[in-house]
Amino acid sequence: MKRVIEGSHAVAEAVRLAGVQVISAYPITPQTHIVELLSEYCASGIMDARFLRVESEHSALAALIGAQSCGVRTFTATSSQGLALMHELLHWTSGARLPIVMAEVNRALAPGWNIWTDQTDSLAQRDTGWIQLYCEDGQEVLDSMLQAYRLAERVYLPVMVVLDAFYLSHTYEPVDVPAEADVDRFLPRYEPRFQVDTENPCAFGQLVPPGFYMKMRQNIAMAMDEALVRFDQIQEEFYGIFQRRYGPVEAISCNDAEIILVTSGTATSTCRLVLRKLRDRGEKVGILKMKLFRPFPVAMVRKATSRAKKIAVIDRNFSFGASGIFAQELRAALCNTPGRPPVFGYIAGIGGLDITMELLEEIYWKTKEAAYPENESVWMGV
Amino acid sequence: MELDTKDDEYMYSGHVGCPGCGAAIAMRFTLKALGAKTIVVLPACCWSIIAGPYPQSTLKVPVIHSAFETGGAVASGVRAALDVKGDTETTVVTWAGDGGTFDIGFQALSGAVERNEDFIYVCYDNEAYMNTGVQRSSSTPYGAWTTTTPGQDWKKMRKKNIVEALVAHRIPYAATANIAFPEDLVRKVQKAKALKGSKFIHVYASCPTGWRIPSEMSVKIARMAVQTNIFPLYEVENGNKYTINYKPKEYLVREYFKLQGRFRHLTDRDLDQIQEMVNEDWEVLLRKAAERV
Known part of the structure; x- marks a missing residue:
């Protein structure tokens, strides 16, 4: 009910x-x-x-x-x-x-x-x-x-x-x-x-x-x-x-995506709206929603990202002295795959800050413009 | 007085306690009093080792080894599980050392007895962290040498009165017991078993290794602790009814202190001062017990 x-x-x-x-x-x-x-x-x-x-x-x-x-x-x-x-x-x-x-x-x-x-x-x-x-x-x-x-x-x-x-x-x-x-x-x-x-x-x-x-x-x-x-x-x-399923990960429009935004938690819902908006404008964007974090679904992550040119991970967390934690895991999962795409790390929504559609769009455009990430982590919205 | 227990043994031979270990004697008599329908929760203490390594166990009852500070909490969970399974027969007993009771486990113990969880908490007290090599605890008596109170830095603070702290929770039953008085120990464990709610038994358990005494002196020194009023035998029901179980011989404390290497450095003046402290504590206890007469 x-x-x-x-x-x-x-x-x-x-x-x-x-x-x-x-x-x-x-x-x-x-x-x-x-x-x-x-x-x-x-x-x-x-x-x-x-x-x-x-x-x-x-x-x-x-x-x-x-x-x-x-x-x-x-x-x-x-x-x-x-x-x-x-x-x-x-x-x-x-x-x-x-x-x-x-x-x-x-x-x-x-x-x-x-x-x-x-x-x-x-x-x-x-x-x-x-x-x-x-x-x-x-x-x-x-x-x-x-x-x-x-x-x-x-x-x-x-x-x-x-x-x-x-x-x-x-x-x-x-x-x-x-x-x-x-x-x-x-x-x-x-x-x-x-x-x-x-x-x-x-x-x-x-x-x-x-x-x-x-x-x-x-x-x-x-x-x-x-x-x-x-x-x-x-x-x-x-x-x-x-009649409901989620998968260890959910790959949304990843088959033809050039840039994949990796999300977890409620930020994924906002990202779904951003995806629709960008797709309407002809942008080849996808979302990889991480549900299972431990055990880390390495094979599924590799499969979902195998055709992407770039990956942008949105982390509402941070490991001081390293980077966003999902970004670390993504990098580790992909490091032994041939022709792996570069992984961009974005830190957003720390301490409850809102992760807005505008912020996610900005992350998308930043990723599209850069050939490679300049830094392991870019702090957004501060 | 005859020992009111069956001949059943719930401890196998081959435990790995030190020779003369008071804690091993305490466990043997406690389990005789409790019987087979017992689950032991064992937070980190000497007994974590004495019980033996995987895949062996020296106890004939189930043992849940647990983290140092969790004696009160794990037992609460065990009791809750038994309750929902409809098992009212099995006794849950937490078996903890003085470190796990007086210090790191005090919060969980206080929480469990405040909730009046139906279990017995036994603290076997050897007056320091013996398993890790004789470091001071808040149960270490005034005057004692330990590896963290060496030389002239011997412990200048008095032993925490754990029974009174438990009595302040107004639990159904709190008592002291001693390995040199097994009939009294067994009676108290059986009494605790028959009562509902939280029961606390503070068992004096001598430690030849940490106290620097010959192993064959273990029981004698335990007996002297009672005879000198250093560790009186008494019980408290519902937080107010005090009963003293043994009329002491009123031996001088120096006789007890002289036999132990851990007190070797104390002067006659120190011992006089300790005698005064013991007398004072005894008077306080007498007053509490007399109020009930």
């Missing part, structure tokens, strides 16, 4: 539909609407889940590590400082192979205090072994959440579903909230392959000598590789039931 709801509530509806059993969270703007609605669902009996109102984000994830180890489906949500505080346990979650799902509302890191959108918080967690899915609108948020549980529980890795602060978390849009029966067909009850059991006492996460440790880390790497394949299959199954 289509309902007009905000992005945060799209997350909460998905958590309800997924039949999550233990929720643990700590308040931080702009994530709060998610857990407020879930609190109401738990209090009123709409959801049959335990809600742990813990004293920090660190404890929020620690509690889920305990709960998920006992074989139940879990959820938490956070932003910015909260995610940074969880950092240690992000590694722990993937190391323990726990399929925890988290909604992460992108927010700038302090100082100074800034509650608006910025992807540096989640992208800084790229080496923690979490799968990361970036979303463009409310529908994609809800759908990605459901897919996240399927994917996590298939490969035994945690998944972070990422959405922009305010532009997505607090924006009301029509969202098709599926029926429980349909969701049950797509996402069956969680049947853990291993769990803490007093009938079969085992030690979890104990001291591990180097040889075993390295093998365990390689297993995580292999699970990440598998996630890429499984995500495609899961999306196809999802399409079979709900």
Whole structure:
């Protein structure tokens, strides 16, 4: 049924539909609407889940590590400082192979205090072994959440579903909230392959000598590789039931595009309008929307960009001393391909600054005019 | 007094604790009291090593090893999962050292007991970061040498009174226990198991390695800690009902201090001062207990 709801509530509806059993969270703007609605669902009996109102984000994830180890489906949500505080346990979650799902509302890191959108918080967690899915609108948020549980529980890795602060978390849009029966067909009850059991006492996460440790880390790497394949299959199954699909990446008008704009999150929607406008003027432009960031879909990126002359990456994030993080990943993905196109890096929308149509058009023309990028990163709108 | 436990053992032989390790004795008796339906949450501490490396485990109950500061939080999650699965039988016990309890894990512990999560938190206290090589914690007693309080820089601050901090949370049950008094320890663990809500047991666990004592002195020194009033045995119900469980012999603290290398540098004057501190703490405890009479 289509309902007009905000992005945060799209997350909460998905958590309800997924039949999550233990929720643990700590308040931080702009994530709060998610857990407020879930609190109401738990209090009123709409959801049959335990809600742990813990004293920090660190404890929020620690509690889920305990709960998920006992074989139940879990959820938490956070932003910015909260995610940074969880950092240690992000590694722990993937190391323990726990399929925890988290909604992460992108927010700038302090100082100074800034509650608006910025992807540096989640992208800084790229080496923690979490799968990361970036979303463009409310529908994609809800759908990605459901897919996240399927994917996590298939490969035994945690998944972070990422959405922009305010532009997505607090924006009301029509969202098709599926029926429980349909969701049950797509996402069956969680049947853990291993769990803490007093009938079969085992030690979890104990001291591990180097040889075993390295093998365990390689297993995580292999699970990440598998996630890429499984995500495609899961999306196809999802399409079979709900007639919606997103792909690890979405290549829009890339077949004949000379310049491809690479986007993620809500900036993609604005970019779609820019694309239409430029195409009307005969410009050969395409968009590559990045949804899956970890595992990074190298082959799909190479395929989508194989005919392009130039690539312009729009990064709402920055790795100080290097460049925009998506741009880094694009460059790395393309570096071993013959005749690779130059990658232009543009930094835009940091700390919640609007990424307007005008700004994206300017990025397009700048890219078209230059033969090669003069700098790794061009800061736009400052 | 006879030990009120079955002959069941939940610790296999072959743990990798040091000879005379008080923490190993504490675990053995605690698990005897708890039985097989127990899940142990084990934040980083000596026991992270004592339990043995993959693929072995010295415990016959499930163990969730966890990050240093997460003892209270991980146990909360385990309890929540058991609750939603309808398992009311299994006891969740966090087993943490003094570092993981007094210092880095204090926030998560305070949060968990404020929520009155239904679990037992056992802190086995060896009065420093022993696993990493004897660094001071806020449980290290006044006067002690550690590798981070060397020479004349011996610890000049008093040991944090962790039980009183927990009592201030008004939890159903908080108690001290000691490896030299296993009957008392077992009774308290069993009492805690039978109660709902958050229970805290502070177990004195001597450490021959870090205290610079012969391993065969481990239990004797633990006993002296009670006999000298340095570590009184008592319990507190619902944050206000105090019961002192052992009438001390009132031995002088210097007898306890003289046996341990970690206090070797202390002068007679220092020891007199420490005696006064111990007397003062004991008077405070007596007053609290007497108020109930």
